[in-house]
Amino acid sequence: MSDKRNVTCIICPVGCRIEVEIENGNILNLSGYRCRRGLQYAKDEVTSPKRILTTTVRLKAEAAHVLPVRTRAPIPKSKLKEAMQELKNVSVAAPVNMGDIVLKDVAGTGVDVIASRNWS
Ligand code: SF4
Numbered sequence: 001m002s003d004k005r006n007v008t009c010i011i012c013p014v015g016c017r018i019e020v021e022i023e024n025g026n027i028l029n030l031s032g033y034r035c036r037r038g039l040q041y042a043k044d045e046v047t048s049p050k051r052i053l054t055t056t057v058r059l060k061a062e063a064a065h066v067l068p069v070r071t072r073a074p075i076p077k078s079k080l081k082e083a084m085q086e087l088k089n090v091s092v093a094a095p096v097n098m099g100d101i102v103l104k105d106v107a108g109t110g111v112d113v114i115a116s117r118n119w120s
């Protein structure tokens with residue numbers, strides 16, 4: 001017997017509601033998407049959901065300030081907690097430019113964490 005799951009696509013502001021029919025872990029049918037990006041998003045969301053991690057890290061010698069950072073690409077949801085743990089131990093010295101790598105290969109995902117803004 002198959003199950004149905006609804007996924008709201010977050011790739012663009014349209015926010016299509018995509019229905020995914022699954023049986024024994026296999027996708028049988030998808031409906032409600034308007035483009036291939038949404039189709040891929042819904043497949044990934046059901047089989048291996050990923051998210052961009054946005055958070056902050058400490059700035060060296062600036063105890064009251066933190067630097068906003070994010071992963072360069074989405075990482076598996078199952079790795080978010082491990083990534084946050086690793087970032088707790090990171091502190092960055094100024095100057096920092098937006099896009100600078102703050103932490104390479106976070107949680108073994110192959111994805112780098114980068115600065116979201118400048119700090120001088
Ligand atoms: S399916 Fe396509 S059009 Fe619909 S929300 Fe996703 S990206 Fe946008």
